[in-house]
Amino acid sequence: MDSQSQKKPFKVHLVSSTDSPEFTLFTRSLTQSPIVGLDAEWKPVRTHQSSFPDVSLLQIACQLGGDSEPDSAVFLLDLLSIPLSSLWEPLREMLESPETLKLGFRFKQDLIYLSSTFCSHGCKPGFDKVEPYLDITSLYNLLYHKKHGRNAPKQTKSLSNICVEVLGFPLSKELQCSDWSCRPLTEEQITYAAMDAHCLVEIFNVFNSKVANTGDFLLETTKLSNANPNVGLKELFAKHDLNDNVLGMQFCEALSIVQATTSSDAGRVTPSAERTIQKSPCSVNAPSDVFLKVVQKYGDKILLKESDKRPKTSKKKAKKRSSTNGINNVNHLEKFDEWQGIPPWDPSVGGDGYPKFLCDVMVEGLAKHLRCVGMDAAIPYSKKPEPRELIEQARREQRVLLTRDAKLLRYEYLITNQIYKVKSLLKNEQLVEVIEAFQLKISEDQLMSRCTKCNGRFIQKPLSTEEAIEAAKGFQKIPNCLFNKNIEFWQCMDCHQLYWEGTQYHNAIQKFIDVCKLSD
Incomplete structure (x- = not known):
């Protein structure tokens, strides 16, 4: 979408060493920002493992107040490169500081992994509390209730769906399951990670404008940088004049692009970013009355218990999954590792000759990609279908069931050419995998x-x-x-x-x- 706005895009700083200008800028920003958005990334792991995964990347979005509009920056802390002992104290102070409002989306799990990561690398315990804290889910419900009335039921939404309703665009989740322990990070990963943290602050801005303001107070340090609160980030950042490396991120299944800038090249901080910090008048040492009112009225906290710090394992479930009807489950699943048999749409087995797929809830994004290349790709009738419902739908409509759910593969009444287990994690790679597996033209x-x-x-x-x-x-x-x-x-x-x-x-x-x- 074209835009004539001259608003500046937010800055993205990759922090990978303690002696870099980015690290100095980060520590200074952390003490001057009354609001931070928090998110973390780690390498995907199997469930019920004996230890928590190590956090590879910590994203912190800072918003600094100015005279007319705030300046925003996102710091990506490379926890695989920076000595964690140098981050322990400033992060702990920020997480517990009563003058810094922390924003997150279901951040408790991130905090558990973060605490475990620092402890496993020789740091003393300390990441047990985040206060004051606001979960974006709570903010969304407050906005939803303001629009639909106090008796409206609470909504359970993904962060991407919340962004659609509040900011006007969905977050791409295509890289969520990528390997965040690999270095160097790709430009797409950097942009994805930065947007996940930055959108938290932007959602708060909308909340602050539409909800907190009705209580006759408004957090001055977080005024909406856009005069129209209904305009989302897609419009804000669509056509800015960017001078640094441009990072692209896919929104709406690659149909629109949000741009951001990074100043991490060659370990150099852009002069404009340095000026942003120098001109910022706010300090956490002197919080304003309106800030305290927002925290007092809407603030919450995260407290970790000892039971939260222990990985949850399930020996009973593991034993149950080890065999099915006396058949070794591993051997039983191996026959689905590669496609076997002819597709049910093949005319020789009574089909109509046209490729048809059924994508279960774990690969619904793949269904949209298949539709974009002209393939007939259906999704389940219900949001939480039973396995028999999926299999019956696939059989009735002569479709191949595409899934990443290994549990589906153990049902004995499945036929070999009715189900295919998708190995790839990313939608683009899943699409290529299916095209090659079924030799689609x-x-x-x-x-x-x-x-x-x-x-x-x-x-x-x-x-x-x-x-x-x-x-x-x-x-x-x-x-x-x-x-x-x-x-x-x-x-x-x-x-x-x-x-x-x-x-x-x-x-x-x-x-x-x-x-x-x-x-x-």
């Missing part, structure tokens, strides 16, 4: 030929602008900027969603050309 003409929302096909003839306006009445809003452009509209025959060939469409086409290597 993808052409450029197939791209974006199905509805990514419901899996339906588009009408055969495109709509004119006038026809699209009529079709969208009471259903979907078409941006006014499209009315004077000679573009074609397409409508899904099933859910009636309208699509048009704009910038997002062309970006998506190019993405899947690259992923599927159609230009080779």
Whole structure:
């Protein structure tokens, strides 16, 4: 989306050594920021292991007050490179400081892993408490209740869905399960990690504007940098003049891009970032009355108990999973490691010749990617389907069930060509894996030929602008900027969603050309 805004994007600083300018900037910012957003990343691990995983990256978003608008920066602390003893004291003071409001999204698990990481590297215990603390889930519910009334039920939302409703864009979770212990980090990983922390502060800004302000007080150091609180980060950062390394991050399944800058190259801090710290007038040593009121009214805390610090293991479950009907479970699952048999859509076994898949809840993102390349990819009828429901749906609709759930593979009534276990973690890699496993032929003409929302096909003839306006009445809003452009509209025959060939469409086409290597 085009924007004429001249707002500055937030800075991203990768901190990998204690003698770097970034580390000095980080420690100074930590004492001057009344609000911080916290998140952590670690290498994906198996459940029920004997020890907690080591945190590889700690993200801290700082927001410093200014005269007219705040300056934001995200510090990515590389815990694999920095001596943890040098971080222990400043982090502990920040986590317990009554003058610093900490923001997180279900941060207790992160804190448990963080505490374990520091202790396992020779640091004394200390990361047992975060106070004052505000969970983004609580903020969302406060915003939701303000909009829908106090009797509205509490909502359980992912951070990405909260971002959609509050900021106007979803967070891409494609890199959530990537190996965060590998170095160097990719630009995509850096951007992903920075956005996860920065969005916490932006969500608080909206909360502060719409909820806290109704109590006749507003946290002055966290005024919305945008005059319109309804405009999300996608609009704020879409078209900024960026002078440093530009990092891209996919939103809406690669259909829009948010840009951020990093000043970590060659261990150098940009002069603009240095000026940001020098001009900041606020100090945690003198919190304002309005800040104390916000903390007093909405603040919470995280306290770790001794039981939280011990990994949870389940010998009973492990024993139960070890065999099924006397058959060794490992051997039983091995036959699904590679695709066996012919697909159920093959005409020789009664199929109609068209590839069809059913993606369970663990690979729903893969379903959208398959739809983007023209494949028929359904999802379960219910949000929490029973295994028999999934298998019956796959059998009835002659689909191959795609999953990452190893438990599904042990059901004896599955046939070998009805289920395929996806090995890859990232959606792009999953898509390539399925294309290769089933030898699917993808052409450029197939791209974006199905509805990514419901899996339906588009009408055969495109709509004119006038026809699209009529079709969208009471259903979907078409941006006014499209009315004077000679573009074609397409409508899904099933859910009636309208699509048009704009910038997002062309970006998506190019993405899947690259992923599927159609230009080779």
